[in-house]
Amino acid sequence: MVGRKLLAGGKAGAEFIMSTPVVGMAVGADTSYYTDGAAHAVTFTPRIVFSFVYVEVYYGFNFFLRNELTRWIGHHRFGVSMTLNRGFWRRKKEMYQDYYDTYSK
Numbered sequence: 001m002v003g004r005k006l007l008a009g010g011k012a013g014a015e016f017i018m019s020t021p022v023v024g025m026a027v028g029a030d031t032s033y034y035t036d037g038a039a040h041a042v043t044f045t046p047r048i049v050f051s052f053v054y055v056e057v058y059y060g061f062n063f064f065l066r067n068e069l070t071r072w073i074g075h076h077r078f079g080v081s082m083t084l085n086r087g088f089w090r091r092k093k094e095m096y097q098d099y100y101d102t103y104s105k
Contacts, residue, residue, distance in 0.1 A: 042064070042066050060078075
């Protein structure tokens with residue numbers, strides 16, 4: 001919901017991650033499709049992600065391919081996400097350890 005307007009849609013994207021065990025960075029992009037049932041908007045959003053252990057903070061700038069809903073969807077996109085899957089963090093720690101064991105000798 002944006003005001004009284006209901007917007008729905010899908011998003012697809014990819015990220016390239018350059019990370020360290022504590023603080024890391026990623027760059028990525030996604031394409032989103034929004035509709036309110038009558039008007040449509042397609043956006044392309046390059047973004048930069050800062051990773052702090054379990055939390056990621058990102059900023060993206062929306063480029064509109066169709067401008068019908070720009071009044072309701074801004075250009076700036078901020079987000080915070082957190083991965084709760086402990087298996088992911090165990091595997092990530094193992095990957096870093098393998099990397100350090102291989103290249104620090």
